[in-house]
Amino acid sequence: MTLGHDESLEDYEERFQLKYKRARCTLDPESLKLVLIRGIREDLLETLNMLLGGDIYKLSYGDIKTVFKNHSRATKKKGRVTQDLANSSSSNTSIKSEIGNML
Numbered sequence: 001m002t003l004g005h006d007e008s009l010e011d012y013e014e015r016f017q018l019k020y021k022r023a024r025c026t027l028d029p030e031s032l033k034l035v036l037i038r039g040i041r042e043d044l045l046e047t048l049n050m051l052l053g054g055d056i057y058k059l060s061y062g063d064i065k066t067v068f069k070n071h072s073r074a075t076k077k078k079g080r081v082t083q084d085l086a087n088s089s090s091s092n093t094s095i096k097s098e099i100g101n102m103l
Contacts, residue, residue, distance in 0.1 A: 002039040010072035012039065013065055033061045 001019060003012045016036050020027075027035070037045070037056060048056050048067065056064060 001035075003041060003044070008072035008075065009040070009044075009068035013068045029061050033057075033059075033064060036061070036064065 001016060003009070007015075013036065016039070020032070034057075040048075045056065048071065051071070052059075052067065056067070059067065
């Protein structure tokens, strides 16, 4: 199982947990953590390691889940800010053109 192209880390972890429960197998926490992390793209894994200032493999499963949640929410927030800026710049342009037409 791998992280989807447009999938957040939080969604990936939830999907991973669901599939793990459906498989009805048992893995020790270390193995479970390794399987989860191996599904992440290398570039994103490097980013997480850089943000954490260390190796994500050293964290517990619960800590990794928290990192995934925080990263996903920060990414969504960043996307919203970018989208808001794009919307405001286009509305500013239309306001300027309307003012120019009035003059």
